[in-house]
Amino acid sequence: xxxxxxxxxxxxxxxxxxxxxxxxxxxxxxxxxxxxxxxxxxxxxxxxxxxxxxxxxxxxxxxxxxxxxxxxxxxxxxxxxxxxxxxxxxxxxxxxxxxxxxxxxxxxxxxxxxxxxxxxxxxxxxxxxxxxxxxxxxxxxxxxxxxxxxxxxxxxxxxxxxxxxxxxxxxxxxxxxxxxxxxxxxxxxxxxxxxxxxxxxxxxxxxxxxxxxxxxxxxxxxxxxxxxxxxxxxxxxxxxxxxxxxxxxxxxxxxxxxxxxxxxxxxxxxxxxxxxxxxxxxxxxxxxxxxxxxxxxxxxxxxxxxxxxxxxxxxxxxxxxxxxxxxxxxxxxxxxxxxxxxxxxxxxxxxxxxxxxxxxxx
Numbered sequence: 001x002x003x004x005x006x007x008x009x010x011x012x013x014x015x016x017x018x019x020x021x022x023x024x025x026x027x028x029x030x031x032x033x034x035x036x037x038x039x040x041x042x043x044x045x046x047x048x049x050x051x052x053x054x055x056x057x058x059x060x061x062x063x064x065x066x067x068x069x070x071x072x073x074x075x076x077x078x079x080x081x082x083x084x085x086x087x088x089x090x091x092x093x094x095x096x097x098x099x100x101x102x103x104x105x106x107x108x109x110x111x112x113x114x115x116x117x118x119x120x121x122x123x124x125x126x127x128x129x130x131x132x133x134x135x136x137x138x139x140x141x142x143x144x145x146x147x148x149x150x151x152x153x154x155x156x157x158x159x160x161x162x163x164x165x166x167x168x169x170x171x172x173x174x175x176x177x178x179x180x181x182x183x184x185x186x187x188x189x190x191x192x193x194x195x196x197x198x199x200x201x202x203x204x205x206x207x208x209x210x211x212x213x214x215x216x217x218x219x220x221x222x223x224x225x226x227x228x229x230x231x232x233x234x235x236x237x238x239x240x241x242x243x244x245x246x247x248x249x250x251x252x253x254x255x256x257x258x259x260x261x262x263x264x265x266x267x268x269x270x271x272x273x274x275x276x277x278x279x280x281x282x283x284x285x286x287x288x289x290x291x292x293x294x295x296x297x298x299x300x301x302x303x304x305x306x307x308x309x310x311x312x313x314x315x316x317x318x319x320x321x322x323x324x325x326x327x328x329x330x331x332x333x334x335x336x337x338x339x340x341x342x343x344x345x346x347x348x349x350x351x352x353x354x355x356x357x358x359x360x361x362x
Contacts, residue, residue, distance in 0.1 A: 009035040012048065012114075016067065019113045020052060023106050030054035032065075045069060045082060045253070049123065064123035065105070070116040074328050076321070077253065078196040083107065085252040086119045088173070095171045098162035102240075102248040126240035126247040134274040135237070142283055144244065149285025152244040156236050157292065159246045160267065161299040164260040168229040176229070176257050184227045184257040186220060186313075193317050200324035208348040209323065211357055212316040221306040225259045232256055234263040235270040264296055265310025269318070272311070277350035315351030322347045 013032045020030035034051040046069040053062050070082035086107050093101050105120035129135035136142060141149065168174070177184050181191035197209055232254025240248040256262075268289060275282045287295070297304045326342035329335040344360040352359050 007048075013050070015113050016050065016052070019108065020054065024054055028054040028056075045071060045085075066102070066121045066123050067118055068121070069114055069118040072116055074332070076324055076328065078192065078199050080253075082117055082253075083109075084176075084255065088176070088252045088255045091171050091173055092166065095167075097166055097171075099159045099249045100246050102250065124240045124248040126242040128240055129237045131237050134278065134280075136274045136278065136280045136283065141236075144283070144285070146283075146285030148244045149283040150287065151285075152236065152241065153286045153292075154295070155245045156239060157267075157296060157299070159239065159249055160231065160234055160263060161296070163231045163234075163249070164228040164263070164300065166229045168257065173229060173257075176255060178256075185223045185259050185262070189256065189258060189262065189313070189317075190216065190220075193320050197320045197323070200320060200327070202327075204342070206319075206323060206343060208343065208352045208357060208360055209316060209319045212312060212319065212351055212355065215355055216309070216313055216316060219309060221309055223259050225261070225300075225302060225305075227257050228260050230256050230258045230260070230263045232263070232266075234267045236267075237270070260296075260300055261304055261307060261310045262313075264293075264304060265307055266314040266317075268292065268307065269311045269314035273315075273318075273346060273350045277346055277353065312351065312354055315347055315354060318347040319345070319351055 012035045016032040017030050020032070021028070024030055030052055031054075032050050032052045034049075036049050038047055038049060048067040048069065050065050050067060051062055052065050053060050055061070068086075071080075086104065089101055090104055090107075092099070093104060102124050103122040105122070107117070107119040108114075109117050111117065127140055129141050130139055133139075141152070144152070166173075168176070178188045178192065181188040194213065197206065197213070201209075231249065231252065233251045238249070238251040239246045240250065271282070271286070272289075274280070293304050293307055322345045323342045326335065326339060326345070329341070330337055330339065335341060340360075348360045351357075
């Protein structure tokens with residue numbers, strides 16, 4: 001597991017201080033301190049929080065920074081490209097995109113500073129819904145009033161709509177396409193996740209994932225909507241919230257091009273997984289699935305189609321990711337080698353439930 005424990009905090013402070021001196025004006029005298037890792041740190045990158053101080057106008061000024069560092073050996077995604085999320089966010093920010101984004105600093109390719117590439121962002125104050133334990137079990141989301149929960153839901157959907165309204169062609173984001181895997185949308189996504197499953201499973205049986213794949217192939221719909229920029233990991237747990245409104249949309253490593261149903265299906269799936277999938281009630285103020293689809297159709301100016309398909313596709317994709325994540329947890333010593341989590345997890349359990357398959361939990 002990427003973790004600050006693998007690094008000497010004093011060395012991190014020294015490296016980042018010297019690096020910032022190469023980026024800031026002469027005489028800024030940067031120093032970095034208070035290096036630590038957030039409680040939740042992922043496999044797609046390592047995250048470090050710190051405070052940097054440098055001179056501005058002759059006076060010292062403090063800056064709370066977030067440092068995203070490329071994983072050294074724990075690669076979660078097939079064909080992982082650490083720079084992708086920075087490039088997408090930078091392009092959107094420079095292009096005046098409508099969704100809120102964290103203020104970005106510099107991207108560093110040279111591995112001599114931290115051993116691998118990294119980039120920095122300004123720290124954004126706010127709260128993030130928890131995944132573990134899920135925000136539907138405890139915490140500030142379910143403790144909020146129904147009015148606050150409703151505001152959270154609709155304002156999050158508004159931010160997602162801004163992603164889908166982005167003029168990705170005008171911003172030059174066509175490089176997100178993957179023509180070797182087909183046309184943007186289901187062609188590319190199905191091909192990618194089929195390859196991802198074959199890579200991550202290493203020949204081991206994956207009953208729910210394989211049954212889901214067969215269903216997806218058999219029921220694949222025609223895609224007739226405009227190709228849009230897709231966030232990829234579109235869920236409320238990837239947003240920093242302030243007063244139940246988005247302050248920053250995070251985690252763009254799964255960004256791609258496709259139909260907006262790809263993102264909406266992922267959003268709806270995770271809402272259902274953390275409620276139906278755990279036999280928990282939805283937050284009282286969260287609008288219904290039907291109301292959400294109707295509202296999003298209004299925002300996009302066309303009907304949202306085949307959402308059941310895209311929700312099941314979300315479950316399949318998450319099951320593939322969980323297969324790979326299990327191996328990473330075993331390799332890092334956090335799970336025993338004989339764990340069944342690769343085939344028996346929240347993603348496979350709920351996707352099996354959606355498809356009427358036997359539960360992997362028995």
